[in-house]
Structures are given as structure tokens and as C-alpha cells.
Amino acid sequence: MNNKFQAMVAGSVIAAAITATQPTATAQTPADFYRGKTVTIYVGLSPGGGYDTNARLAGRHFGKYIPGNPAILIRNMPGAGGLVMTNHLANVAPRDGLHLGAPQRGVPFEPLLGNDSKAKFDPRLLNWIGSINADTSVTIVHRRTGIKTWSDLRNREVIIAGTGVGTESVVVPYVLRNLMGLKFKVIAGFPGGSEMNLSMVRGEVDGRGTFSWTSLKPHYKDWVESGDFLVLFQMGLRKHPDLKDVPLITDLAETEDIKRMLRVQFTAFELGRPLFAPEGVPPDRVIALRQAFDDTMKDKDLLAEAEKGGMEVNPMSGLEMQDIFKDLYATPKELIARLGAASVEKPDLKVLEGAKTGGGE
Amino acid sequence: MDILHALGDGLSIIMEPHRLLLLWGGVLCGLALGILPGIGGVAGTALLLPFTFSMDAAGAMALLLGLAATTTHGDPISAIVLGAPGHAASAATALDGYPMTKRGEGARALGAAYMSALMGGVFGAILMAVALPIVRPLILYIGSPELLALSVFGISMVAVLSGNTPLRGLTMACFGVMLAMIGSDPQTGTLRWTFDSLYLWEGLPLVPLTLGIFALPELCDLLVSRTQIVQSEKMQNNWKGLWQGSVDCFVHWWLVLRCSWIGSVIGAIPGISAAVIDWISYGHALKTEKNAAQTFGKGDVRGVIAAESATCSREGGALVPTIVFGVPGSAGMAILLGAFMIHGLVPGPDMLTKNLAITYSMVWSIAIANIVGSGLCYLFSSQFAKLASLRYTLILPVVLSLVYIGAFEGHRSWGDMFSLLFFGVFAWAMKHFKWPRPPLVLGFILGSIIERYMFISIQRYGGDWMLRPLVLVLFLMAALTIIRPFLQDVKAHGGFGRMLSDFHAPKISMVQIFPVFMLCLFAYMLIEASSWNFAAKIIPMIVGFGGIIFCAISLFDDMCKSEVHAARAEERAAAGIADEKMHMDIGTNITDLSNGTILFRGAIFFGYLIAFLISMYLIGIVPTVPIFIIALMRIEGPEPWKFVIPMAICMTALVYGLFDQLLTIPWPPSFLGEHWPWWKAHMPSA
Incomplete structure (x- = not known):
């Protein structure tokens, strides 16, 4: 780890400590503050998709457990794969604990992967509140492609749909193409998940590179069961209990370096459906929000609703998330640079090289 | 089934x-x-x-x-x-x-x-x-x-x-x-x-x-x-x-x-x-x-x-x-x-x-x-x-x-x-x-x-x-x-x-300010766009150049051909051919006022709006509403106080009750509220 990086971490720790010790301007308790107010959760995608439904599910019960019982409002602020919303929350929205963000899980990786110009926040400094479930993502293709197993992807090109550049639906397929030699052609620019699904059903694209198992299972399980679509492999830090027979792509990586890079990439899936408050929110409110979130995840009504809607609840606490980001940002810079090079359509081969020669292709 | x-x-x-x-x-x-x-x-x-x-x-x-x-x-x-x-x-x-x-x-x-x-x-x-x-x-x-x-x-x-x-x-x-x-x-x-x-x-x-x-x-x-x-006597049942x-x-x-x-x-x-x-x-x-x-x-x-x-x-x-x-x-x-x-x-x-x-x-x-x-x-x-x-x-x-x-x-x-x-x-x-x-x-x-x-x-x-x-x-x-x-x-x-x-030498008139402004706007936007990468600028560039061309022809047409066309339209009207197409917008019915008066009063209107914004920035939107209503009704009317006061109270109550309290719209912070805590603590939307 170089000095500059250490200094940066130290600086951010100090900054965090300063904000943590600052008294709130009005010495209100969280209950006084939140009473009669509305907490707005901003979702980084248009309504209807998995992030949106999960945020709405949590939002319906969250208010009960926040001291003062504020109302919860969900607002959709789509754009640039959640970056617009996260930047807005981190820089523009009031830091009063009334504005929370539910970004796409790839968003906190943007600054790490050397994309600082567009991501105007440091994930380690945001106040992570929790995540409703740790997720696993799968790659699915239609059977008309004739592809049977994951290794067929090395010999035959498939066309898959993606949303905006920089989102996981575009980045992950490029990473797999550049590091594992899987021949994905990504058509980017779809507005959201439902449009990609429709495009897949009507045969415009062959599949999706990343499809959350937690949103595939309740809505589209019959696609897989009918045999129309094949689940080729899963991506995450470990296998999902539902998908014991589906290979985990990290197990198939040829070298330790590639495996490590993929794990960095797939940590995002483990984060599931993250929720954060901007930095600088009074710490007593952050504590109250985290506690409220943990309690919400145990709420009987929420669990019953989730069960009814076929959604998974497998929560992660805000503090656990904070640790994950600390570890993640400690990954050797060289690997991060290679991963960054691998995540675009036309990679810089010089940076990518180290990984490729070790890949045994 | x-x-x-x-x-x-x-x-x-x-x-x-x-x-x-x-x-x-x-x-x-x-x-x-x-x-x-x-x-x-x-x-x-x-x-x-x-x-x-x-x-x-x-x-x-x-x-x-x-x-x-x-x-x-x-x-x-x-x-x-x-x-x-x-x-x-x-x-x-x-x-x-x-x-x-x-x-x-x-x-x-x-x-x-x-x-x-x-x-x-x-x-x-x-x-x-x-x-x-x-x-x-x-x-x-x-x-x-x-x-x-x-x-x-x-x-x-x-x-x-x-x-x-x-x-x-x-x-x-x-x-x-x-x-x-x-x-x-x-x-x-x-x-x-x-x-x-x-x-x-x-x-x-x-x-x-x-x-x-x-x-x-x-x-x-x-x-x-x-x-x-509309005058009430003109209104139908x-x-x-x-x-x-x-x-x-x-x-x-x-x-x-x-x-x-x-x-x-x-x-x-x-x-x-x-x-x-x-x-x-x-x-x-x-x-x-x-x-x-x-x-x-x-x-x-x-x-x-x-x-x-x-x-x-x-x-x-x-x-x-x-x-x-x-x-x-x-x-x-x-x-x-x-x-x-x-x-x-x-x-x-x-x-x-x-x-x-x-x-x-x-x-x-x-x-x-x-x-x-x-x-x-x-x-x-x-x-x-x-x-x-x-x-x-x-x-x-x-x-x-x-x-x-x-x-x-x-x-x-x-x-x-x-x-x-x-x-x-x-x-x-x-x-x-x-x-x-x-x-x-x-x-x-x-x-x-x-x-x-x-x-x-x-x-x-x-x-x-x-x-x-x-x-x-x-x-x-x-x-x-x-x-x-x-x-x-x-x-x-x-x-x-x-x-x-039928071109004649260009004639300049005040109404041409607008197309000239549009041309400048297009040009500015195109200059900005020229530094983007290809996929980001291709469509804006094509559309922008299109806009400039259409706007320029329109301006040219306006300067050099208007009289002939007007004459021809009159000719047709005289011949009883009503083929003139509509102007696709709500027409103005202000015919009795000079352009100067229209411009002056328009400036007053937007002046009110800007004043509203400044006041909203200084003291917050809820106290601005009654001030705005009283000012507008008294200066423009003047309406009698018996209308002004109830109107100001009702609107303020509506804005406060519905938008501030019930819907808790996050108003932007006000200048006074930032610098004077008492105001922030006692005044909604500050």
C-alpha cells in the first residue's frame, strides 16, 4: 500500500471521527427530530425493478422502528446506473438523516475502480444503514442460442442486454469476457430490468449477463423451469442454497489473481440491496437508523409480505457493510487497475496483460 | 377460456x-x-x-x-x-x-x-x-x-x-x-x-x-x-x-x-x-x-x-x-x-x-x-x-x-x-x-x-x-x-x-431578436458538444446543425420575403380562398396595447416571480406566500382588504397545512433560517 493511499485512508478516518464527535446543532433526540417528518428513500432506478420493490418493501415497515415514527416516501431518481442518485445524496441532499439512498450495489465500487471523476463520494465515509439481502447473480441465455454450459460461451458469441455504462449489467460481462474469455456482446442503453426482460423474451437479445437470483426467482422462475432459459453459472462469494448444481464462476477461474479480481467484482452481489445515509448525518440519527433497520428486518409483517411476494430477506447490518468497504479498498492497487481495465468494451491490453498471461489461454 | x-x-x-x-x-x-x-x-x-x-x-x-x-x-x-x-x-x-x-x-x-x-x-x-x-x-x-x-x-x-x-x-x-x-x-x-x-x-x-x-x-x-x-355577460348559460x-x-x-x-x-x-x-x-x-x-x-x-x-x-x-x-x-x-x-x-x-x-x-x-x-x-x-x-x-x-x-x-x-x-x-x-x-x-x-x-x-x-x-x-x-x-x-x-x-434586400426588425437569440443558443450548445466523445455528441450535433439551418432559413425568409407573402395572402383572401393554415398556438388577444406596454407589463409579471424567488430564498416559502398575495392584490388591483386578507390567510393555511405539514415537502433552506436560528425554529419552511 503506498503512502498516498494510506494518507487518504487516515484522512478519511479523521474526517469521520470529527463528524462523529460533532454535537448536533439543536441537541434534539432522534425521536424529536423524526416525529412528524418524512424520510425519503431515493432509488437509483425507475420504478418496478428489484431495487425498487425491495426498497418499497423495507420502506413500508421502516418507519415503525425509527424513533418518532416518520413517514417513509420512496422516490425514484434514475440515471447513470445509480451514480446520479448517489452523487445527489452525497453532495446535494440535506445531511439530516431524512434522505437515504438505495443505490445499485455496483455504485460503491465506482471510486475504487478509478472512476473518481464521475463518482463524487467515498463509500467508506457514507453511513451504511444495512442491506435487505445478500444476493447472488446469474447469467442466463435463451435455449435458442444452443448453448448448454458455461464453457460454450468461449466458442460462441451471445448478445446480452445492459443498462447504462458503468452498471454491473455492462461491466460484469466485459470483465468475464476480458478475464475468462466468455464471448459476450453487450447492447447497452436499456432503461431498466423490465425492458431488458421484454427484449429477451421477444428475441432481440439472447440473455442477460447479470440477473439477480432474488428477482428472477419470484417473477420469472417458469422461464428457467420451462427450459426456455438456462442458468449458466452464478456469481457471488459463495453458492446460493437454491443453486447447488449451478457452477460458481470464481471456482472456474484459472489463476489466483483472476479469482481475486472476480471476488472484488462480485462483492457487490453480496451487498445485495444496500441502503445508506450521506456522510455528516448526526451520529445519533445514524445509530437510530441502523437499529431501526435491523429491527425492521425481523418484523413479522415484513417477513410475511416478503414470503407472499417471493422475496428473500437475508439482511446485513450497516456495520458489517462498513467493514466490507474497508477490506475492499485495501485490495492491491495493481489488481484493481487490471480489473478496471477489464471492465470496458475495449480494454487497455497493457494493463490487462498480467492477468491474461497468467490465465493459461 | x-x-x-x-x-x-x-x-x-x-x-x-x-x-x-x-x-x-x-x-x-x-x-x-x-x-x-x-x-x-x-x-x-x-x-x-x-x-x-x-x-x-x-x-x-x-x-x-x-x-x-x-x-x-x-x-x-x-x-x-x-x-x-x-x-x-x-x-x-x-x-x-x-x-x-x-x-x-x-x-x-x-x-x-x-x-x-x-x-x-x-x-x-x-x-x-x-x-x-x-x-x-x-x-x-x-x-x-x-x-x-x-x-x-x-x-x-x-x-x-x-x-x-x-x-x-x-x-x-x-x-x-x-x-x-x-x-x-x-x-x-x-x-x-x-x-x-x-x-x-x-x-x-x-x-x-x-x-x-x-x-x-x-x-x-x-x-x-x-x-x-371573459366578461360575465358574454358567458353562455x-x-x-x-x-x-x-x-x-x-x-x-x-x-x-x-x-x-x-x-x-x-x-x-x-x-x-x-x-x-x-x-x-x-x-x-x-x-x-x-x-x-x-x-x-x-x-x-x-x-x-x-x-x-x-x-x-x-x-x-x-x-x-x-x-x-x-x-x-x-x-x-x-x-x-x-x-x-x-x-x-x-x-x-x-x-x-x-x-x-x-x-x-x-x-x-x-x-x-x-x-x-x-x-x-x-x-x-x-x-x-x-x-x-x-x-x-x-x-x-x-x-x-x-x-x-x-x-x-x-x-x-x-x-x-x-x-x-x-x-x-x-x-x-x-x-x-x-x-x-x-x-x-x-x-x-x-x-x-x-x-x-x-x-x-x-x-x-x-x-x-x-x-x-x-x-x-x-x-x-x-x-x-x-x-x-x-x-x-x-x-x-x-x-x-x-x-x-421575389427576394428583396433584407429588412431588419425587432422581432428578429428571437431567431438571432436561438442561433446563438444553438451555436453555444454545439461548441460545448464538440469536445464530447463520438457516441455522446453525434445526435446532438446532427440535431443542432438542423436547428441552425431551419432557424437561419426562417430568419432569412422573414427578412427578405415577408412583404411579398403578405401581399399574396391578401390576394388569396380577396379571392375568397381560405386556405391559410392556423398558427399552432394559443393566439394573443392583446391587440389594443402597444408593444412597449406589453413588454413593460410582462417585465412586471416576471418581476413579481423573481421577487417571489428572492423572498423565498431569504425567508422561506410559507411566509412568502402571504406577502406575495398581499403585494400582488394591493398593487395591481387594488383589491379591497376584505378580499385580500382572507385570500392571504387561506392560501397560507393551505400551503402550510397541506404541503408543509401533511406532505412535508423538503423546502430548500432559506438565508434567514441559516443565519438566525430563531427564525428557523419558529418559521415553517425556513
Whole structure:
């Protein structure tokens, strides 16, 4: 780890400590503050998709457990794969604990992967509140492609749909193409998940590179069961209990370096459906929000609703998330640079090289 | 399954008294949300959603659909009576509705609007009921190239909606497309024309834009003319007018049917916003109805009918892709989709087989909601129509306060206020210089869709997509729509040769400030764009150069040919040929004032608005409202204190109670509140 990086971490720790010790301007308790107010959760995608439904599910019960019982409002602020919303929350929205963000899980990786110009926040400094479930993502293709197993992807090109550049639906397929030699052609620019699904059903694209198992299972399980679509492999830090027979792509990586890079990439899936408050929110409110979130995840009504809607609840606490980001940002810079090079359509081969020669292709 | 059987089952499901009650509840909520600014139907649906968990599926859908189908029902009131549409979905209604009000026929326009909304909603539901079982392959057939072609066809309506000023229309359409490109671009993530402000990252929001473009200019002219919209003695009997409006709808039932089907079909295509449906339908009526070119825009009841019947049949169409594929056809439907899951309904083939009865109960819900909602509005219309006879000093304070709060629905930030003001001034200039406003909105809404699906089509299909049959048909239709008015023009001018002759030396006049300003704006935007990478700049560059060319020709035409053309128009008028096309916008009726007076009073109007903003910045919006109302009413009227005081108190109470307390809108912080804690602690919205 170089000095500059250490200094940066130290600086951010100090900054965090300063904000943590600052008294709130009005010495209100969280209950006084939140009473009669509305907490707005901003979702980084248009309504209807998995992030949106999960945020709405949590939002319906969250208010009960926040001291003062504020109302919860969900607002959709789509754009640039959640970056617009996260930047807005981190820089523009009031830091009063009334504005929370539910970004796409790839968003906190943007600054790490050397994309600082567009991501105007440091994930380690945001106040992570929790995540409703740790997720696993799968790659699915239609059977008309004739592809049977994951290794067929090395010999035959498939066309898959993606949303905006920089989102996981575009980045992950490029990473797999550049590091594992899987021949994905990504058509980017779809507005959201439902449009990609429709495009897949009507045969415009062959599949999706990343499809959350937690949103595939309740809505589209019959696609897989009918045999129309094949689940080729899963991506995450470990296998999902539902998908014991589906290979985990990290197990198939040829070298330790590639495996490590993929794990960095797939940590995002483990984060599931993250929720954060901007930095600088009074710490007593952050504590109250985290506690409220943990309690919400145990709420009987929420669990019953989730069960009814076929959604998974497998929560992660805000503090656990904070640790994950600390570890993640400690990954050797060289690997991060290679991963960054691998995540675009036309990679810089010089940076990518180290990984490729070790890949045994 | 037997469809008629399912249709009957669906009806009996929805006719259960408790579900009917829920449907009524939803309709009442929808109407209330539609009349009040600042909340919107989507947020309303989201707020109601939690209350539906304990209900059965059909009951919950009745409540939510009742709301979703009626949130736009309040819009025609302000569009027709004040010429200031509250939402883009009724902007076209104002074009003929407002002149009718000025003529004293406001009640007739409202009657026609609500009767056509009612009939349109029912016709739309019928189409959906018939089409549902066979619609799956049709929707599957519409791929990205078809969506692109449809949007291109939609934007070709600009040619029709530009009326007698095609070049100005095209210029404005180009400008609208460029406005739509503002923000972060989906292909490359380039930040286009955001001026380093996060407000613009996500693009310009529609609400402040449409309020600025359509509402503010009419309100400004109300202040400029200093009269009421219509003298009460000129107003026709309200009940008689309402009845006449309904009769108009029955006479023109074929138009209602066509336009409502246009509304449902476009509504069924995900991604195309409600805000263009009324214009496409209006354009259709303009092209197909007899003598429409002479009378539309001057208070023709058919214009109102065309716009409203399409708007209100939209929700029926939007239901289709939601049910069949789980792809929401509108923002409200997206939230409905969440409700589906809660109630164990999985969108897809099951909804057309196993759950067909529930599906049809939803179709019935929409139809009944339209009947109830339009019926209620119809009954109250005679009251609304009277608003037009009030003095402008009574109308302006209330409406302007609501416009401000409504604009806040955009991104809830200061940026909304600046957008509102900028487009207000811009559109007021457009209106007085006779540059049509509809093409701007059409370009704004369809521009980004066209760019998105053009990239997807090219990436996916190369050039082959242009040969797909539906794409070819739509492109051909678009080409005809553009070329036909042009050919008519050529004919009217006595051939192409004569059109290009008769130049004289350029003459400079004040009205040319506007096109010169547009040229500078285009040039500036193009210079900014030149540094972006290829995929991000290609479309804005093409459109920008197009805008410059159209604008320059228009300016040239204006400078060098106006006299000859005017002479020729007179010649034709003398010969009794009434082929002059309409000016596609609400005309000004300020004829007795000099340009200097108009400009001066317009400056006063926008001065009030700026003063409002400054005060809002200094002390917060809630204390600003009474100050603004008192100032406006006393200085402009002066209204007697017995009106001023109650008005100020009521509006302040409304803003405080509803928007500050109930909806807890996050107002931007005020200067005084930041620097004087007592103010912040004791004054709402500070």
C-alpha cells in the first residue's frame, strides 16, 4: 500500500471521527427530530425493478422502528446506473438523516475502480444503514442460442442486454469476457430490468449477463423451469442454497489473481440491496437508523409480505457493510487497475496483460 | 377460456359492493391529487399501496386503478378555464379550450372535455378487453427498431403541429430534442450541458418545463391585459353549455373513438410518455377532420375532444404490457406491478388464462373509474367555468402560488424554480413572436427515446433494422406527414419556383431578436458538444446543425420575403380562398396595447416571480406566500382588504397545512433560517 493511499485512508478516518464527535446543532433526540417528518428513500432506478420493490418493501415497515415514527416516501431518481442518485445524496441532499439512498450495489465500487471523476463520494465515509439481502447473480441465455454450459460461451458469441455504462449489467460481462474469455456482446442503453426482460423474451437479445437470483426467482422462475432459459453459472462469494448444481464462476477461474479480481467484482452481489445515509448525518440519527433497520428486518409483517411476494430477506447490518468497504479498498492497487481495465468494451491490453498471461489461454 | 364468460365474471367481481366502494375511494383520491399540484399520480399510488395489503387482489386493484385512471381528470379545468395546463397531458386541450372560454363557451368546452374523457375511457377499455387475448404476439413484435420508428413517427407530427410556420416548428423541435439530451448520457456517461450542476445530471424534469412553457405565458398575459378572461355577460348559460359540449361528443363520436384508440395503443407501448399522447391525437384530428386547418386553435370543440379522449384512454392501454409481460406501460403502472406481487398475481400468460377474470375486473375498474371520475367533474364543471369571469387580481395570486409549488415536483430543488422561470420567459417570448410551442415539447419528450433506441438498434442489428416491415411503414408515414404540408405550402405559393423568387434586400426588425437569440443558443450548445466523445455528441450535433439551418432559413425568409407573402395572402383572401393554415398556438388577444406596454407589463409579471424567488430564498416559502398575495392584490388591483386578507390567510393555511405539514415537502433552506436560528425554529419552511 503506498503512502498516498494510506494518507487518504487516515484522512478519511479523521474526517469521520470529527463528524462523529460533532454535537448536533439543536441537541434534539432522534425521536424529536423524526416525529412528524418524512424520510425519503431515493432509488437509483425507475420504478418496478428489484431495487425498487425491495426498497418499497423495507420502506413500508421502516418507519415503525425509527424513533418518532416518520413517514417513509420512496422516490425514484434514475440515471447513470445509480451514480446520479448517489452523487445527489452525497453532495446535494440535506445531511439530516431524512434522505437515504438505495443505490445499485455496483455504485460503491465506482471510486475504487478509478472512476473518481464521475463518482463524487467515498463509500467508506457514507453511513451504511444495512442491506435487505445478500444476493447472488446469474447469467442466463435463451435455449435458442444452443448453448448448454458455461464453457460454450468461449466458442460462441451471445448478445446480452445492459443498462447504462458503468452498471454491473455492462461491466460484469466485459470483465468475464476480458478475464475468462466468455464471448459476450453487450447492447447497452436499456432503461431498466423490465425492458431488458421484454427484449429477451421477444428475441432481440439472447440473455442477460447479470440477473439477480432474488428477482428472477419470484417473477420469472417458469422461464428457467420451462427450459426456455438456462442458468449458466452464478456469481457471488459463495453458492446460493437454491443453486447447488449451478457452477460458481470464481471456482472456474484459472489463476489466483483472476479469482481475486472476480471476488472484488462480485462483492457487490453480496451487498445485495444496500441502503445508506450521506456522510455528516448526526451520529445519533445514524445509530437510530441502523437499529431501526435491523429491527425492521425481523418484523413479522415484513417477513410475511416478503414470503407472499417471493422475496428473500437475508439482511446485513450497516456495520458489517462498513467493514466490507474497508477490506475492499485495501485490495492491491495493481489488481484493481487490471480489473478496471477489464471492465470496458475495449480494454487497455497493457494493463490487462498480467492477468491474461497468467490465465493459461 | 370463453372470453365473454370471463368478461362477465370480471364484471361481477367488480360489482361487489365493497370493491365498488374501494373504486370510488380511489377515484376521489385521484381527482384530489389531480387538482392539487405537487404530488402527482405516481406518488399518490405509492402512498395508497400500503393500505391495500389487507384487501383481496381485485379490491386492491380497484382502488389503485381508480386512482391511476383519474389523476389527469382535474387537468382540463385549468387548461380550459385559465389556459394554463397543470400537466403536460392536457396541454393540447388548452389550444382550443382556452379560446372557447374567451368566447364565453367555457362550460361547453368543459362539457365536451369530460364527456369525451368518459367516452374515451370506455372505448379504450373496450379495445383492451377485445385485444387482451391476442395482444401478446403484437407486443412481442415491437422491438427496439419499432419503438424508434414509432417515436420518429411521433416527432414527424411536428410538421402538422407547426401550423403555418413549419420552419419555426422544426427549429423548436430541434431545440426540444437538444434539451432532452441534457444530463448524463446512457451510452457513454458523458455529462451533456449540465454546467457542472447536479440538478441537470438526470436531465431537465418535465414538470417545471411544461408549467413554464404552457402555464406562465397565459398567466403573464392575464396580467398584461389587466382584465378578466371573459366578461360575465358574454358567458353562455353554464348548464346549457355543458349539455352542448356533450352533444358535440355524440356528434363527433367517430373522432372520439379514433382518438381514444390512438391513446390506448400508444399507452400500451412502454416508454412513450403520456405527455405526447394528446399532441399526437390532436395532430391526427388536425390532419383528418374536415376544415380543421382553418378552425383548430381558434376554439374548435373538436380540438378539445381529440386531446381529452386520448389522454383518458391511456391508462387502459398502459395496463396491457403490465399484465402480459410485467413491463409497466406508465409510471403509475410500475407501482401497480408491486401490488401485483403482494397479491400473488404474476404478470404473464397466467393473467390471460387462469386469472383472466381478475384481468377483466381490472379493465372494468378502469372503465368504471373513468365514468365516475368524468361524471363527477362534469357535474362540478359549471362552477369551474365561472372562474374565468373573475378579475385577474383574484386568480393570479392563487394560481401562481400553486404553479410554484407544482414546479417543485420536478427535483425538489432550486433548479426547478430556475427552470420554471427560464422557460416561462422563453415561452412568453415564443408566444408573442409567434413561434409554436407544441413542437418543443414533442421534441423534448421523444428526443431521448429516439437516441436511446437508435443506439440499441444499430448495435444490435447494424443497418438491417431499417428494412423491418413495421419500421418501413412507420418511416414512410413519418415522411408523408412531413412532406405533405410542405407540398401544400409549395402549391399555395404557386409552385416551387415562385417560392424561391421575389427576394428583396433584407429588412431588419425587432422581432428578429428571437431567431438571432436561438442561433446563438444553438451555436453555444454545439461548441460545448464538440469536445464530447463520438457516441455522446453525434445526435446532438446532427440535431443542432438542423436547428441552425431551419432557424437561419426562417430568419432569412422573414427578412427578405415577408412583404411579398403578405401581399399574396391578401390576394388569396380577396379571392375568397381560405386556405391559410392556423398558427399552432394559443393566439394573443392583446391587440389594443402597444408593444412597449406589453413588454413593460410582462417585465412586471416576471418581476413579481423573481421577487417571489428572492423572498423565498431569504425567508422561506410559507411566509412568502402571504406577502406575495398581499403585494400582488394591493398593487395591481387594488383589491379591497376584505378580499385580500382572507385570500392571504387561506392560501397560507393551505400551503402550510397541506404541503408543509401533511406532505412535508423538503423546502430548500432559506438565508434567514441559516443565519438566525430563531427564525428557523419558529418559521415553517425556513
